[in-house]
């Protein structure tokens with residue numbers, strides 16, 4: 001068992017508090033992140049760091065496991081060495097003392113490191129760009145993402161609970177949720193790919209043809225993937241496999257922090273679940289706003305396959 005896991009096991013539930021959102025340069029972030037902002041902003045990325053960046057609930061964990069499998073030649077045992085949040089630190093996370101912050105975890109890792117962030121482009125520590133680090137961005141259509149975010153918040157005991165789905169949709173569209181406007185996030189990272197080493201991928205494409213998207217990731221990482229290794233990675237990172245894998249499904253996090261009886265972290269893993277949640281009016285409104293806000297960017301999203 002790793003130190004972090006034994007810390008998890010002895011975690012004192014009475015230390016949990018609900019995180020407030022504090023706006024930093026137009027983006028609501030968790031208060032602990034903002035308190036530690038100077039340390040986060042001054043994080044020293046190394047040239048061989050690989051960053052996985054997403055708006056929350058876009059398929060981060062999925063990409064984390066794919067990258068770790070590629071780095072380890074498809075060796076599933078090596079990828080079970082620790083939970084995903086320990087193998088790939090979430091750099092701006094610094095809630096929950098006495099756990100180490102994302103930065104402390106990153107600093108303790110040997111290179112080459114893989115790191116996770118949900119930060120928008122303008123808040124990413126500048127060293128990632130100065131060091132010309134490779135960045136993989138995963139985007140997901142806003143309807144399925146909003147549904148996933150809603151259910152995640154319901155089970156995450158450190159987040160302010162929305163009244164109900166209708167209220168959540170409004171806050172999501174208004175960008176008053178953690179990490180701010182989804183529209184700005186996906187658009188700004190889309191623009192960033194023209195100036196930096198950013199591989200921009202879509203959750204829906206991964207669902208459509210996982211092998212094809214894994215090959216793109218491996219090529220970006222300059223790793224040759226022999227067919228049997230690719231097949232192993234595909235099998236290991238399918239939703240059905242990840243759902244029952246304790247190294248990625250967050251079941252190692254105590255229930256008092258993430259109550260997966262309310263909603264599992266690996267919930268449905270599909271494209272189109274939004275149809276079970278959005279009213280026709282909500283769906284049409286979001287479509288309209290999307291068309292308006294994304295039209296100049298050329299970015300389009302698929303909401304069904």
Ligand SMILES: Nc1ncnc2c1ncn2[C@@H]1O[C@H](COP(=O)(O)OS(=O)(=O)O)[C@@H](OP(=O)(O)O)[C@H]1O
Pocket residue numbers: 054055056057058059060061062144147148149151152237238239240242265266267268269270273
């Ligand atoms: N392998 C695989 N295939 C398909 N879908 C997958 C997979 N792994 C994770 N997921 C789904 O991704 C959603 C969680 O998103 P994130 O990992 O980005 O969450 S987080 O921001 O890191 O908390 C969450 O989506 P929903 O099921 O729609 O809630 C997960 O189920």
